[in-house]
Amino acid sequence: MELQIEKMVYGGDGLARLAADERGPGKTVFLPFVIAGERVDATLIQNRSGFARARLNTVLAASSERVEPGCPHFGRCGGCQYQHINYPAQLVFKAEILRETLRRTAKLELDRDIQPHSSEPWHFRNRTRMRVQHAPKFAVGYFRANSHDLLPVERCPISSALINRAIAAVWELGRAERIPPLVHGFQFFANHEDSELFVEVYVRPQTSSRETGKVAEALNASIPQTKGVAVFTTSAIEDESRQFAPLTSTHNEEATVVGQGHLTYQAARHKYRVSAGSFFQTNRFLVDELVEVATAQISGRSALDLYAGVGLFTVHLAAKFEKVVAVEGSPHAVADLRHNAPSNVTAIHASTDAFLETQAAQYQADFVLLDPPRAGLGERVTAALCRTAAQGVTLVSCDPATLSRDLRTLLESGFRVEQAHLFDLFPQTAHMETVLRLVR
Numbered sequence: 001m002e003l004q005i006e007k008m009v010y011g012g013d014g015l016a017r018l019a020a021d022e023r024g025p026g027k028t029v030f031l032p033f034v035i036a037g038e039r040v041d042a043t044l045i046q047n048r049s050g051f052a053r054a055r056l057n058t059v060l061a062a063s064s065e066r067v068e069p070g071c072p073h074f075g076r077c078g079g080c081q082y083q084h085i086n087y088p089a090q091l092v093f094k095a096e097i098l099r100e101t102l103r104r105t106a107k108l109e110l111d112r113d114i115q116p117h118s119s120e121p122w123h124f125r126n127r128t129r130m131r132v133q134h135a136p137k138f139a140v141g142y143f144r145a146n147s148h149d150l151l152p153v154e155r156c157p158i159s160s161a162l163i164n165r166a167i168a169a170v171w172e173l174g175r176a177e178r179i180p181p182l183v184h185g186f187q188f189f190a191n192h193e194d195s196e197l198f199v200e201v202y203v204r205p206q207t208s209s210r211e212t213g214k215v216a217e218a219l220n221a222s223i224p225q226t227k228g229v230a231v232f233t234t235s236a237i238e239d240e241s242r243q244f245a246p247l248t249s250t251h252n253e254e255a256t257v258v259g260q261g262h263l264t265y266q267a268a269r270h271k272y273r274v275s276a277g278s279f280f281q282t283n284r285f286l287v288d289e290l291v292e293v294a295t296a297q298i299s300g301r302s303a304l305d306l307y308a309g310v311g312l313f314t315v316h317l318a319a320k321f322e323k324v325v326a327v328e329g330s331p332h333a334v335a336d337l338r339h340n341a342p343s344n345v346t347a348i349h350a351s352t353d354a355f356l357e358t359q360a361a362q363y364q365a366d367f368v369l370l371d372p373p374r375a376g377l378g379e380r381v382t383a384a385l386c387r388t389a390a391q392g393v394t395l396v397s398c399d400p401a402t403l404s405r406d407l408r409t410l411l412e413s414g415f416r417v418e419q420a421h422l423f424d425l426f427p428q429t430a431h432m433e434t435v436l437r438l439v440r
Contacts, residue, residue, distance in 0.1 A: 002060065003029060005038045008093045010101060010400060012081025012430035014038070018052065029054050032145075033075060033084055035063035036093070065089035070122060070428070071157050078145040080158065081430040087121040094432045095422050098400050105404035108411060114420045117293070119285045121427040126194070126265075126284040128159040129187045130167065138174035140167065140186070158428055160284065162197055162225055163188045169222040178218050182207040184234075189274070191265050192284060197223060198263040200255075200276055201231045209256070216258035228259035230276030253277060253332075262336070268292060270315050273339050277332030278310050283425040290423055291316055294394050294435050300366035304390070306352045306381075307371045310336035311345075313396075317369065318342045325363050327355045352377075356384035369394045376402025379409075386413035393438040398425075403434055414440045 003016035014034035017026035031042055031054040039061035046053040059066070069075070069083035082090050095114045102108045131150055133139050139152035154171055155164055166188045173179050185202035199219055203212065216229040232255050255261075255276045262275040268291040274280045281287045295316040301323065305314045308326035310333050317324045324345045328334040334349040341347055348355060352372070357380065368390045370377065376399060377385070385393070386409065393415065397403035411417075419437035426432065 001042060001044070003031070003040055003042050003054065005034045005036050005040065007036045008097060010097050010430065016040075016042075016054075027052055031056055032081065034059070035065055035085055035089075038063050038066075073151060073153055076144055077141075077151050077153065078143045078147075079156075080428040083428045087118075087427060090121075090427065091116050091118055091422070091424055094424065094430075098420075098422055098432060098434060101400040101404050102407065105401065106407040106411065108404075108407065108417065110417065110420055112417075112420060114422050117286060117289055117421060117423045119283055119424050119427050122157050123160050124283045124285050124425075124427060125156075125159040125163065126191075127187065127189045127280070127282050128156060128163050128167075129185065130170075131185050132174070132179065132183055134179075134181045138171075138177075138179065140170050140174065159188075160190045160194045162190045162194045166197055166199070166223050166226075169219070173218050173222055178214075180207065180211040180215060182211065183215060189263060189280070190284070191263050192267060194284070195225060196227050196263060197225045198227055198260075198274075198276070199223070199229045201229060202234050203231055205233050207231075207233060212256050213258065216256075220259060226259070227263060228257060228261055228276075230255040230257045230261065232277070267312065268316065270340075272310050272312065272315075273336050274310055275332055275336050278330065278336050279333060280310060281312060281425070283423075286423055286425055287312070290396075290425070290433070290435070293421055293423075294369060294396055295320065298367055298392060298394075302363055302365045303367040303369065304360065304363065304365040304388075305369050306355070307373070308337055308347070309333050309371070311340040311347075313369050313371065314341050314345055314347075317367075318345050321367070323363075325365070327352055353380040353384065356381060356388070360384065360388055365390050367392045367394075369396070371396040372402075374399045374402065377406040382406045382409045386410065386415075391440055395434075395436045395438060397434045397436070398431065400432065400434060403436075407436070410438060416440065 005014040009015050013030040016029045020026045028051045033056050041058040042054040045055050065086050067086045074083040130140050133150045141151045141153040144151045182204040187200040189198045212231045220226050262273045265272045268288040299320040303317045303321040303324045305326040308314050308328045314326040327348045329351045338347045415438040418439045421435040423433040
């Protein structure tokens with residue numbers, strides 16, 4: 001059937017409608033790899049009561065924004081959704097999606113422009129995770145789109161040059177049968193200059209210390225820029241999508257480390273220790289600007305930094321407030337937080353909801369900065385935040401849907417949006433980072 005694409009929606013799809021009939025308006029259809037305004041030939045692949053999904057066959061009338069994708073795997077790999085759209089248009093679509101999501105879910109009609117912050121569109125990732133298969137033959141790659149099947153990938157154009165050299169080295173080691181069969185994943189983390197590398201290796205529980213050592217030695221020898229290798233043993237669970245040691249884990253997964261146990265990353269005029277298992281922002285071109293915007297034009301007596309990670313924002317808040325309390329649930333990250341933070345910072349190892357419900361009142365913070373994971377704040381944290389005395393809040397979010405859900409409660413409690421920023425930390429993908437400054 002022919003479909004007219006009305007608009008782009010969060011997640012990367014375009015939205016079209018089936019023809020209306022006597023029963024009412026046409027059903028909504030979602031399909032990937034299209035652009036608003038295009039006319040396409042498509043095939044329905046899923047038809048539910050409230051919506052349908054389709055597969056793109058042919059673009060009949062192409063948008064002027066359509067470009068040739070920069071990766072041969074685009075369309076099959078689950079990592080990117082927007083490579084067929086020129087980069088300036090990607091930013092426009094993301095801003096429209098953010099504004100509509102805020103309108104629909106948060107019931108917020110922004111009375112100001114969303115300020116965009118663009119990135120270099122390629123080679124921006126400083127951290128890349130890849131999966132390994134050993135049969136029927138060795139391969140390294142990502143999940144195929146909408147599946148848990150491995151797509152072999154030898155080059156990733158959104159990852160840094162050093163990470164791509166590391167990917168090539170792992171392929172060589174695998175083809176030479178130097179990657180033990182119990183290794184099921186790698187993570188490569190490059191520093192700010194893309195000159196040093198830290199590698200995490202994920203192995204099955206049966207892996208011996210001898211095999212662990214052999215993997216680390218092979219990586220160190222094949223990738224001279226490697227400063228350290230950390231080998232994590234993951235639980236034997238059936239869900240292949242959860243086989244990695246999570247960066248935001250509240251459990252202290254022990255790693256066997258060969259070489260240096262951390263990487264030093266310089267961002268926004270400060271140096272940060274980032275150890276195995278700790279999270280750090282992924283876009284190497286925008287991290288400085290993200291920190292500057294999130295902590296601009298604020299000062300006072302006391303601030304809270306919640307979901308503080310290794311202290312990326314904490315260090316800058318410490319220069320603007322007499323006292324900062326930084327809260328982090330990951331045991332890996334909180335150790336780095338304590339190392340990176342200056343003396344006027346109190347680092348607390350706790351979940352954000354537990355801290356807000358039991359300890360926040362004693363600090364009487366003037367300002368709160370929150371950078372939650374994709375799941376957002378949730379009801380408990382949002383309600384507790386509303387009960388604080390803070391007159392200013394910076395909310396950093398990587399998911400507009402959960403942001404809008406949380407924001408609705410904050411607006412109802414008396415907060416209003418003073419600034420709205422869209423950081424394109426993930427070009428070529430449907431993901432976006434939002435920074436909102438709230439006051440009351």
